[in-house]
Amino acid sequence: MALHDLTAHELRQQLDSGELSSQELTKALLERIEELNGTLNAYITVTAEQALEQARAYDEARARGEATAPLGGIPVALKDNLVTRGVRTTAASRILENWVPPYDATVVERLKAAGAPSLGKTNMDEFAMGGSTETSAFGVARNPWDPGRVPGGSSGGSAIAVAAGMAVWSLGSDTGGSIRQPAAYCGIVGMKPTYGRVSRYGLIAFASSLDQIGPLTRDVTDCALALNLICGFDPRDSTSVSLEVPDFTKALVAEPKGLRVGIHKDYFDQPMDADVRAALERALKVLEDNGAVLKEVSLPSTRYAIHVYYLIAPAEASSNLARFDGVRYGLRVPGADVPRMMEETRSRGFGAEVKRRIILGTYVLSAGHYDAYYKKASQVRTLMRQEFERAFADVDVLVAPTTASTAFRLGEKTENPLEMYMTDYFTIPVNLAGLPALSMPCGVDKDGMPIGLQIIGPPFGEDKVLKAAYTYEQLAWPTGAGRHWRAGREVAVDVR
Amino acid sequence: MSVKTGVEYEVVIGLEIHAELSTDSKVFCGCSTAFGAVPNSQVCPVCLGLPGSLPVLNRTAVEYAIKAGLALNCEIARYSKFDRKQYFYPDLPKAYQISQYDLPLCRNGWVEFEMEGEVRRVRINRVHLEEEAGKSVHSGERLLGSDYSLIDYNRGGIPLIEIVTEPDLRSPEEARVFLEHLRQILFFTGVSDVKMEEGSLRCDANISLRPKGSSKFSAKTEVKNLNSFRSVQRALEYEAERQRDVLDEGGTLHQETRHWDENRGVTVAMRSKEEAHDYRYFPEPDLVPLVVDDAWIERLRAELPELPRAKQARFVEQYGLPRYDAEVLTATPALADFFEACVAEYGQAKPVSNWMMGELLRLLKADGKGVEQVPVAPKAVADLLRLIDQGTINANVGKEVFEEMFRTGKEPGAIVKERGLEQISDEGALASIVDQVIAANPDAAETVRSGEMKAIGFLVGQVMKQTGGKANPKVVQGLLRERLLGS
Numbered sequence: 001m002a003l004h005d006l007t008a009h010e011l012r013q014q015l016d017s018g019e020l021s022s023q024e025l026t027k028a029l030l031e032r033i034e035e036l037n038g039t040l041n042a043y044i045t046v047t048a049e050q051a052l053e054q055a056r057a058y059d060e061a062r063a064r065g066e067a068t069a070p071l072g073g074i075p076v077a078l079k080d081n082l083v084t085r086g087v088r089t090t091a092a093s094r095i096l097e098n099w100v101p102p103y104d105a106t107v108v109e110r111l112k113a114a115g116a117p118s119l120g121k122t123n124m125d126e127f128a129m130g131g132s133t134e135t136s137a138f139g140v141a142r143n144p145w146d147p148g149r150v151p152g153g154s155s156g157g158s159a160i161a162v163a164a165g166m167a168v169w170s171l172g173s174d175t176g177g178s179i180r181q182p183a184a185y186c187g188i189v190g191m192k193p194t195y196g197r198v199s200r201y202g203l204i205a206f207a208s209s210l211d212q213i214g215p216l217t218r219d220v221t222d223c224a225l226a227l228n229l230i231c232g233f234d235p236r237d238s239t240s241v242s243l244e245v246p247d248f249t250k251a252l253v254a255e256p257k258g259l260r261v262g263i264h265k266d267y268f269d270q271p272m273d274a275d276v277r278a279a280l281e282r283a284l285k286v287l288e289d290n291g292a293v294l295k296e297v298s299l300p301s302t303r304y305a306i307h308v309y310y311l312i313a314p315a316e317a318s319s320n321l322a323r324f325d326g327v328r329y330g331l332r333v334p335g336a337d338v339p340r341m342m343e344e345t346r347s348r349g350f351g352a353e354v355k356r357r358i359i360l361g362t363y364v365l366s367a368g369h370y371d372a373y374y375k376k377a378s379q380v381r382t383l384m385r386q387e388f389e390r391a392f393a394d395v396d397v398l399v400a401p402t403t404a405s406t407a408f409r410l411g412e413k414t415e416n417p418l419e420m421y422m423t424d425y426f427t428i429p430v431n432l433a434g435l436p437a438l439s440m441p442c443g444v445d446k447d448g449m450p451i452g453l454q455i456i457g458p459p460f461g462e463d464k465v466l467k468a469a470y471t472y473e474q475l476a477w478p479t480g481a482g483r484h485w486r487a488g489r490e491v492a493v494d495v496r
Numbered sequence: 497m498s499v500k501t502g503v504e505y506e507v508v509i510g511l512e513i514h515a516e517l518s519t520d521s522k523v524f525c526g527c528s529t530a531f532g533a534v535p536n537s538q539v540c541p542v543c544l545g546l547p548g549s550l551p552v553l554n555r556t557a558v559e560y561a562i563k564a565g566l567a568l569n570c571e572i573a574r575y576s577k578f579d580r581k582q583y584f585y586p587d588l589p590k591a592y593q594i595s596q597y598d599l600p601l602c603r604n605g606w607v608e609f610e611m612e613g614e615v616r617r618v619r620i621n622r623v624h625l626e627e628e629a630g631k632s633v634h635s636g637e638r639l640l641g642s643d644y645s646l647i648d649y650n651r652g653g654i655p656l657i658e659i660v661t662e663p664d665l666r667s668p669e670e671a672r673v674f675l676e677h678l679r680q681i682l683f684f685t686g687v688s689d690v691k692m693e694e695g696s697l698r699c700d701a702n703i704s705l706r707p708k709g710s711s712k713f714s715a716k717t718e719v720k721n722l723n724s725f726r727s728v729q730r731a732l733e734y735e736a737e738r739q740r741d742v743l744d745e746g747g748t749l750h751q752e753t754r755h756w757d758e759n760r761g762v763t764v765a766m767r768s769k770e771e772a773h774d775y776r777y778f779p780e781p782d783l784v785p786l787v788v789d790d791a792w793i794e795r796l797r798a799e800l801p802e803l804p805r806a807k808q809a810r811f812v813e814q815y816g817l818p819r820y821d822a823e824v825l826t827a828t829p830a831l832a833d834f835f836e837a838c839v840a841e842y843g844q845a846k847p848v849s850n851w852m853m854g855e856l857l858r859l860l861k862a863d864g865k866g867v868e869q870v871p872v873a874p875k876a877v878a879d880l881l882r883l884i885d886q887g888t889i890n891a892n893v894g895k896e897v898f899e900e901m902f903r904t905g906k907e908p909g910a911i912v913k914e915r916g917l918e919q920i921s922d923e924g925a926l927a928s929i930v931d932q933v934i935a936a937n938p939d940a941a942e943t944v945r946s947g948e949m950k951a952i953g954f955l956v957g958q959v960m961k962q963t964g965g966k967a968n969p970k971v972v973q974g975l976l977r978e979r980l981l982g983s
Contacts, residue, residue, distance in 0.1 A: 089547070105548060319580055324547075
């Protein structure tokens with residue numbers, strides 16, 4: 001198997017045995033980026049020099065016997081809404097095109113401390129608003145299995161990098177499905193941890209009460225390793241939770257017997273592609289045939305999720321994005337006076353989708369509308385959380401589709417925002433309830449495009465999610481859920 | 497009463513007071529709050545609102561806000577939360593201020609103070625915790641129309657409490673007196689420097705008029721830019737007059753915000769109700785709700801110092817001081833503590849009070865200092881008073897000695913010795929000087945002999961002059977009487 005197809009834990013063995021150095025691995029990946037990025041546009045910024053320097057430092061530390069972190073020396077890609085000291089951080093927006101932050105996000109600090117070289121900053125929907133990486137101010141990104149299709153979004157670049165071998169693993173952020181949906185479209189594993197599990201300090205906020213950082217990997221084991229590295233209380237994030245973080249690799253036990261799997265009935269009642277439905281049913285049958293107990297669960301309030309989400313997320317976004325006013329950093333477009341400078345800067349700095357959400361959110365919070373919209377939405381959100389809580393009294397995890405169809409074609413939904421918003425139908429409730437959830441491949445459709453299976457756990461039940469995911473992976477895709485389905489297929493770079 | 501319409505109006509005033517809390521670090525980050533540092537030297541990603549940064553609440557700021565609430569007799573909310581108040585302005589780095597909207601930390605309090613010999617009570621609607629904005633310096637009058645503006649974000653993120661009164665004040669003067677009293681309470685509580693001139697205490701006022709006897713409120717004006725206690729009273733006097741004129745002319749008042757122009761002594765319209773900001777408050781998702789338990793509140797209550805009015809009452813009661821003395825001596829906690837320490841050393845209250853109210857306060861005022869900033873110790877004051885009591889020095893020399901104590905911190909005994917200021921009480925030593933003075937001033941001596949006792953003072957003064965002020969005036973007077981009147 002090619003170097004760029006290996007998982008982190010496989011590479012770990014090669015690094016530890018000394019047959020491979022982090023510098024060799026990093027160079028190979030940088031060459032791969034060089035080769036593919038022109039077509040796929042997964043990276044906005046490639047930090048080759050920094051990555052090689054970090055790899056060298058890691059190799060030296062390892063030679064001294066000082067490097068012990070399981071992901072040490074294994075190159076990673078960072079979504080470009082994670083703040084990196086000295087490396088420009090754009091959130092894929094013109095308004096931050098040349099912003100070089102003076103500090104590192106907490107997760108970035110953790111990665112550096114572990115000695116994981118950072119290859120660069122990945123493409124995304126502008127300020128993580130979108131489901132296709134088409135709203136990026138730095139050009140659309142493409143799906144590695146069919147460049148005529150979207151990679152999903154908003155963490156599109158981070159998904160492409162892992163799927164196409166342009167990084168071993170990556171970090172994304174998930175506000176309404178932005179890790180899970182691109183992971184599904186690109187055929188890899190992506191996980192959104194419980195809200196509060198990973199520090200948001202240094203994540204450029206989209207919707208603060210929903211945003212969560214998470215990993216994208218080639219298999220479930222790598223996902224557990226990445227969680228071990230990034231999870232934990234951070235005194236700089238008041239919403240991070242001071243719970244002890246278990247060793248998530250302990251959850252990597254293939255044990256289908258007695259596993260109680262809830263089937264999110266309301267979702268399976270929804271329209272979805274026949275191939276998607278068939279793949280999900282096959283996955284459930286594999287589990288059931290091996291001793292898992294399936295149980296239908298109803299969560300009726302989740303049908304309102306998309307409505308609730310499109311009140312709360314834009315409201316918070318309108319507030320979070322107000323700071324981009326041209327006064328202190330980022331783009332400044334001159335104006336006759338300060339208010340006009342701010343207007344010009346924001347008019348030219350933000351793209352259409354971001355503006356749409358700012359306007360929506362501003363309206364929702366305006367005098368006289370707060371109770372009808374934001375407050376009501378928050379109440380429904382509480383109901384939804386309670387519904388999930390009741391469901392988890394009887395089951396270990398819930399299974400649902402990640403998306404109703406596979407990756408759509410570039411430009412297919414850009415003219416119809418509502419249709420675009422609907423691609424997050426199955427992922428949004430998890431964010432509203434603050435739950436952990438993972439998406440992993442469970443087959444392909446008639447066009448050979450990967451299909452995502454979503455596994456949802458109770459709050460801080462990442463271990464339960466991982467156990468179910470690992471069990472299914474071992475039964476169905478034993479060489480890694482993120483590459484087994486490809487059966488030797490190479491990344492496609494011909495743009496059709 | 498209006499001359500034209502015959503309607504008598506009542507003035508209705510409510511105040512919104514902002515006080516910076518004197519914590520060492522800012523309310524949502526670890527930056528220093530020290531005043532007067534190089535601009536933009538006390539900033540970090542959090543208080544600059546850089547993308548990705550998050551606030552973390554300062555526990556001490558919460559404690560100070562609770563203490564302020566307790567000092568103002570408020571109920572402390574066991575559960576409160578933070579909200580975002582949103583508006584665009586260059587010195588507001590996140591374009592929202594983290595504040596408290598519908599669930600403030602403290603509410604339903606009251607303050608009592610005295611005015612014209614009468615106790616007044618003003619109800620406190622709420623006290624909430626929020627963050628300061630940065631400080632703008634415009635090249636012109638204001639942001640719009642300036643060639644350039646500079647911003648110092650050192651102030652951004654300093655903790656602030658907003659105190660909102662009920663509309664219980666009935667005159668501009670009462671508003672000023674109340675504000676002075678409120679300032680004193682906050683100062684005593686130790687939660688704020690309350691310096692209006694440095695901006696750590698600021699006040700906006702709402703004022704309206706209504707026919708006397710009416711219980712309805714009319715359209716109010718919010719007056720801003722009140723930068724001193726005096727301008728609070730002046731601006732409100734002007735505004736009451738202006739509103740009265742409008743009503744007398746048959747006009748109507750509309751809710752609006754007006755700016756006090758200190759130099760011209762007028763208020764100028766800023767914005768109408770229709771132009772008012774829609775702050776689009778919503779719960780701050782980056783902070784968790786603030787939960788305060790009873791034990792915490794009780795611990796803070798126990799830490800509250802004695803407040804001004806209680807201290808005054810005690811000074812009258814315990815030390816038998818006149819009300820006026822008690823008021824003056826409780827102007828600051830340091831002054832009151834100094835008084836009590838002196839009394840403890842000396843044993844009697846009134847002489848200490850006299851000495852402090854006379855000499856000490858005169859010198860402090862001249863130097864613009866507080867008693868805590870000068871080297872004189874309570875024991876030294878007691879020693880000085882004893883030197884006078886014992887006749888070692890007279891009272892006038894005592895003043896001289898005190899001034900040196902005030903400047904150098906030396907012991908009074910040492911000063912007296914060093915400078916040879918001991919009082920001359922020895923009749924033998926004084927007799928010849930008295931005789932010389934009588935001989936040199938025959939007219940005055942004659943006047944005394946004829947029974948005009950006033951003139952004796954002149955002769956005493958002459959003896960004092962001859963002795964460099966050191967003669968014991970009582971002994972001198974005795975000698976003069978003996979020689980001139982034979983008694």
